[in-house]
Amino acid sequence: MSRRQLLLRLQLLSNPIVLCGVRGAVSPLANALGFGEEDCRLITLALDEAITNVIRHAYGGKVDRPIAVQFSKVNGDDATKPGLEIILSDRGPKPKPDAFKGLPPGELRSGGLGLHFMRQSMDTVVHSRVGATNRLRMVKFIR
Numbered sequence: 001m002s003r004r005q006l007l008l009r010l011q012l013l014s015n016p017i018v019l020c021g022v023r024g025a026v027s028p029l030a031n032a033l034g035f036g037e038e039d040c041r042l043i044t045l046a047l048d049e050a051i052t053n054v055i056r057h058a059y060g061g062k063v064d065r066p067i068a069v070q071f072s073k074v075n076g077d078d079a080t081k082p083g084l085e086i087i088l089s090d091r092g093p094k095p096k097p098d099a100f101k102g103l104p105p106g107e108l109r110s111g112g113l114g115l116h117f118m119r120q121s122m123d124t125v126v127h128s129r130v131g132a133t134n135r136l137r138m139v140k141f142i143r
Contacts, residue, residue, distance in 0.1 A: 004085065008071040014055045014090075015063040019048055022069065029071055030084055034142050042121040043084060043140050049114035050088050050136055058092025058134060066091055076141055083123070083141035090134050095127070 008029060012018045023044050030040045051067060059065040068089040075082055119125050124139035 003075045005073040006070065007073055010069040010071075012051075012067040012069065013063060014059045014065040014067055016052070016055060019051060022051060023048060026071070026086075030140075033073060033082065033084055035084070035140070036143075039140060039143065043086075046118045046121040046138060046140075047086055047088070049118055050086075050138065053114055054088065054090045054092065054134075057095070058090045074139060081141045083139050086138045088136040088138075091132060092134055094129050095134065 008025065010022065010025070012022070026047055027040045027044045030043045031037075035043065047069070051069075054067055055061065055063075068087075070085075070087040070089075072085045072087075073082060074085045115125075118138065122138040122140050124137065126137045128135045128137070
């Protein structure tokens with residue numbers, strides 16, 4: 001199992017206005033860990049998509065629901081590849097089983113691209129349900 005060092009914890013409300021603050025925090029944090037400009041952008045956009053999905057799907061656009069975001073420095077199994085782990089938690093209803101399938105290969109349409117983008121941008125994207133909490137764990141390792 002990888003070692004984890006907590007760097008930052010954010011408590012947010014499900015209001016889209018908070019997205020600019022999250023973007024302003026994650027990119028410099030990733031840069032300070034040693035990620036290049038392109039990876040900082042990808043991490044920021046993946047988290048932006050994830051929070052937008054929580055606001056839209058878990059909370060139905062309600063602007064007063066809790067979202068927690070935790071950022072940790074992690075080391076891969078070989079302990080030589082440091083990375084950034086982001087855990088996003090919400091108290092929305094349990095998603096339907098097919099909610100995380102994404103689009104079929106080659107299909108482009110409005111909506112459904114966020115999950116595809118997160119999976120392309122991050123090394124790990126795992127959804128889970130712990131009690132009454134939805135958790136999204138995303139990890140990106142420094143190349």
